[in-house]
Amino acid sequence: MTPPPPQIRIPATYMRGGTSKGVFFRLDDLPERCRVPGPARDALLLRVLGSPDPYGKQTDGMGGATSSTSKAVILSRSARPDHDVDYLYGQVAIDRATVDWSGNCGNLTTAAGAFALHGGLVDPARLPDTGLCTVRIWQANIGRTILAHVPVHGGQVQETGAFLLDGVTFPAAEIALDFLDPAEDGEGASGLFPTGNASDVLVCPDSLVPGGRLTVTLITAGIPTIFVAAADLGYTGTETQDALNGDPAALARFEALRTLGALKMGLIDHPEQAATRLHTPKIILVAPPADYMTSAGKTVRADEIDLLARALSMGKLHHAMMGTAAIALAAAAAIHGTVVHQAAGGRERSSLCFGHPSGTLRVGAAAERRGDGWAITRASMSRSARILMEGWVRVPADCF
Incomplete structure (x- = not known):
């Protein structure tokens, strides 16, 4: 009798960003057929998070059984001028086999800026020894630029601090975000107001x-x-x-x-x-x-x-x-x-x-x-982010 396929392990980082949590991947660390959009990538992320789960608990995965904690992020170096990283966000459904790529997660954008530095995706020449490093993010879901102002100390991301965010129990370092010209103009939307009306x-x-x-x-x-x-x-x-x-x-x-x-x-x-x-x-x-x-x-x-x-x-x-x-x-x-x-x-x-x-x-x-x-030229807010766990996630080799 042929035994079932073993589990494989994939480098991953589990992070909190704002009031959300998600599993973060470097694009190059994904299995080759999951490095491009499609059914294989979706199947992998569903299995990582533990979906679809008819019990609604995501017990057999990394998801936390809420919309705020059933998320996945893929980052890579950006080939776009004046950008450091491309950031792709997937909202993983809990009780059905769906990964929604139609929008961004602002909370995890905070963590995306920090992860870009942790993961070596930003040119080291742009990293100060101490101060703020502005990570220039291309948000690939909506085609927009976001600036994450990440605090750095001793050449490393400063995660601890005194910034309190309602909805998060413990303080951490503040990360300010600037969303440049944030109105979506793709996927059927037409400018700031799709109908042309304020109401x-x-x-x-x-x-x-x-x-x-x-x-x-x-x-x-x-x-x-x-x-x-x-x-x-x-x-x-x-x-x-x-x-x-x-x-x-x-x-x-x-x-x-x-x-x-x-x-x-x-x-x-x-x-x-x-x-x-x-x-x-x-x-x-x-x-x-x-x-x-x-x-x-x-x-x-x-x-x-x-x-x-x-x-x-x-x-x-x-x-x-x-x-x-x-x-x-x-x-x-x-x-x-x-x-x-x-x-x-x-x-x-x-x-x-x-x-x-x-x-x-x-x-x-x-x-x-x-x-x-x-038009909205710029929008801003402050959140915080930190690594909760890093290493590998394991999934059955035949799940994607």
Whole structure:
């Protein structure tokens, strides 16, 4: 009897970036047939993370059974002028055999900058002995440039520090990110606002919203996102994960809304395609400031924030805020006529502090008029990152 194939091992690093975790690979370390997009690469990453898992736990893999912890990143030296690395991000579904490559992860962008230095992917001549090293990242999913300002001490990435990020238990070193001209213009999107409007009215079934009409902002800055006033769907904007994620009817309603928004944005051609494009677009509920209690039991006062935000990712309410969605939030807040601008008080602003389930986050965006429309020239935020484990992941040799 022929024995089953053995496991193989692949160099990998397990990192936290912002409020997410993922498995990081150098492109050249992957098995040869997984170095190019396609079924082999997807099958490998699914097996590494432990998907698809009908139990929803990813027990037999590196995934953490949430959208924030079921992620994979591939980095390589960049051949593009004025860039150090190419960064490719895969959102790995938990209960189905899908890897979604349609968008970026802003949280793991922080870790991508640090990993580029750890992995020797940046020209050593650009690395200071002590100070900040600006890693010039080409985000391959959306075709955009991101600058990660990574602290360095003694020629090594400085991971420890005093920077606290709500949603992360322990302090670490701060890494600032600048997203340059972050509006997506590929995959069916058309500039900052795919419809050309700062706000639109979606025609919906009455079961989704009474009256069948819902005002939304559809934007592609950072990541394709659907913004809606929480009150228009019967929410306050102070909801916890338990309040929504334990309500299957509510989650089905949000998925129906996400499908309608994706069609309106031109991201999909048929409703059925939403099931294979789970990562984008995101849905974010916004509301004017109000006092609320975080998931850690801390009170956030209304006078500490400019707006409330609750984001859904991969069909569930996120425990904090996705980094790319925070960029979309900042961009929308900077532009008159959006749902976000109205919820944040309707005044001019270049930065925004918003409340999410785990606490608060400050983000900034610079908007300017271009012709008859708007453009976001730069958006920024700070996160942190650190290596949790490094070595090899092991998978059965026949899994891809």
